[in-house]
Amino acid sequence: MSVNGMNLIAATDAQTVSVNRLLGAAAMIGAPMLLLETILRMVNVLPQNTDNFWIGFVELFYIGGWIALAVGMRRLRVTGDNLGSRIVFALQMLGLILALLFTVQVMCGAGYDKPPVSLVFKICDAGFPFSHLFMLVVGVFVWRAGVWRGWLRVAPFLVGIVLLLFMAGLGALVELPQGALVFAATAAIGLFSLALAVYKSGARNS
Numbered sequence: 001m002s003v004n005g006m007n008l009i010a011a012t013d014a015q016t017v018s019v020n021r022l023l024g025a026a027a028m029i030g031a032p033m034l035l036l037e038t039i040l041r042m043v044n045v046l047p048q049n050t051d052n053f054w055i056g057f058v059e060l061f062y063i064g065g066w067i068a069l070a071v072g073m074r075r076l077r078v079t080g081d082n083l084g085s086r087i088v089f090a091l092q093m094l095g096l097i098l099a100l101l102f103t104v105q106v107m108c109g110a111g112y113d114k115p116p117v118s119l120v121f122k123i124c125d126a127g128f129p130f131s132h133l134f135m136l137v138v139g140v141f142v143w144r145a146g147v148w149r150g151w152l153r154v155a156p157f158l159v160g161i162v163l164l165l166f167m168a169g170l171g172a173l174v175e176l177p178q179g180a181l182v183f184a185a186t187a188a189i190g191l192f193s194l195a196l197a198v199y200k201s202g203a204r205n206s
Helices: 003-030 033-044 053-075 083-107 119-125 127-145 155-167 176-200
Strands: none
Touching (some): 003 176, 033 053, 033 176, 053 083, 053 127, 053 176, 083 127, 119 127, 127 155, 155 176
């Protein structure tokens, strides 16, 4: 291999690491934002299904960071590199984009407390719980691919299982603010762990 070829490979590897670090850093910033949103709701005593500009603004960072995480995980092929993993990534991005559009609408003044509520708003709202629950599917693919080991094979499940448990009735066992804090904190731990792994990685580019 020529010197120029080796230099080109080294430059490509360096760019890959740089992009992965950028995606990981964005995801680490976004990971705790749902917890911050929960605290803001408690401080402002916002009723259920009530949002304001700042709630949407914080959610924008949360979903934006999550999108960066999904892209970083795809670049690292941690869910595999077959047709199934590509379909999983496409569905994950669809849910996250819907959630992102929901936050933009909230920032623009839309909300369930401000009728009439459009069908588009309701559809986009579904992107948030879908994205959390779909992390269970992502977790299965991460586990099967075996690219990440140890705790990282469990972290995706943490993001989805907590919402599944609350939907199954666990949330009724505690007061809403405490339950929301548990949910947000658990999701933050799972997402931050994955984001940190993306940040530290130097795997190949897509």
